[in-house]
Structures are given as C-alpha cells and as structure tokens.
Amino acid sequence: MAVAGAVTDLEAIKTTDITFESDGASMEGYLAGPRAASAYPAPSIIVLHGVAGLGDHWKDLARRFANVGYIALAPSLYSRVGSPPPGDQQAAFAKAAQITDPQAVRDLEAAAGFLRGQGGASGKVGLIGFSMGGRFTLLTACSSQKIDAAVDCWGGFLNRANPQAETTPARPVRVLDLVDKLHCPLFAAFGADDPSPTPAEAEELGKRLKAAGKEATIKVYPNAGHNFLMDVAPDNYREVQANELWGDVLSFFGKSLGR
Secondary structure, X not given: OOOOXXXXXXXXXXXXXXXXXXXXXXXXXXXXXXXXHHHOOEEEEEEEOXXXXXXXXXXXXXXXXXXXXXXXXXXXXXXXXXXXXXXXXXXXXXXXXXXXXXXXHHHHHHHHHHHHOOOOEEEXXXXXXXXXXXXXXXXXHXXXXXXXXXXXXXXXXXXOOEXXXXXXOOOOOOHHHHHHHOOOOEEEEEEOOOOOOOHHHHHHHHHHHHHOXXXXXXXXXXXXXXXXXXXXXXXXXXXXXXHHHHHHHHHHHHHHHOO
C-alpha cells in the first residue's frame, strides 16, 4: 500500500509536543517542521483531527506536511473538555458535543497566532481538517480572518448541528448559512460513496459558495467513502484517491500560502 505523502526519512523533520494558550486555557498540540535551515521562512498549516481525537494518524499528517516544507501544528480540540477514551465512539460524540463553535474558532485563532510566532514562520497559515475537523475548518474559514487558506475534507453536519437538531446552544448557526462570509480560498474534498456528508451536500455547498462569489473548489472523488485518506483504517483508505487528494492539497496550499 502506497501511503499518500509518507515520510521516509524522519531525520529530515523535527517534532515536539507543545501547549499554547487560548482564552486562559492550555491547549495541547503536536508541532512538526523541516529540520533544514534552507526550508525557512516557511508557511504553516493547522491539522485538525476527527471525532476520535488527536491520535497518531493526525500527528503523522503533521509530519507529512513538515516533510514538504511546512511548519505543521496538530492541536487537540478536546483540550478543554478532555479526550475521549480510545475506541469509544459514543464517548467521542458526547465529548464533541461539548465543544462550542465560538470557542473552537477562538482556539483555532490562537493556534494560528502560535504558529505565526514560531521562528522561521512566514506568517501565512493554512487550515486543514477531516470529518469533524473539516466542519470546524469551514466554520473557522467563514468566521475568522486569521486563516489564509482552508481545506475541508468531508466535514459533516454542514446543514444541521446533529442528527436531531438543526441548531443547538453549542452550534447556534448552521455552517451552510455562513459560507457567504468565507474569508479565504477554500478547497473542499468529498467522497462519492460517503453517506455523510453526501455528494448532494457537497453540491449544495458548491452552489452557495458560487452564488456568494467566493474563491472555492469543490471536488468529489469517485469510488471513495468517508476518511479515504486514513491509511491506518484499511477499510477506509483508497490508495489512488488518497494520493490524488494529497497532490491536490499540496497544489492548493502551495498556491495559497506561497510554498
């Protein structure tokens, strides 16, 4: 199996666990960057995990971005509420429900500020998120001017807060109703076989962005379902589509962030 963007020489990058402050809270994260001085100044990328939390896969994605010349931060969106137990999906969804949209945006703005303060940072910051992280990516790109480019990978619940309600106190506005406020270039990736979000939801997102005159690309990858970049889940991973997506993401960030 060819893993998209796999790092073959770990000595080429440097990594560390970090914390950064946001609204009086200490946020946990994993920071990766190129080791070679010639790679700097470098743009930065925030990598947002899915509902299960900040596991090894997301740290590996940060290393993959570092391997191609970015300073990459994978923060834990659960830093305020505590991470769910590994493998407990029900607990993960319960924890996710405790993350409020306004606070998540502020925490990601703090992450962007942390990255801009790193030695050798160019000042440009991209944001990429997957599933739950994809939703928070689009939310932040539509709510903040602190992000220079955004990649939403199969972010769900764009048209409602959860399966039972369109809005909740934690998610007071549907993300789809915010897309006319998009502040930066956007690339959004979806799987044609994904039951949530569906290709129809991707189409609706594209229509709204086009109507608002926003700089955005929507791409639906054929024969791919949810989390098709996740090589640690063989049932999800689709080698051809994952490598195509990785190339698309690097091309998008390269153009938008100046790498």
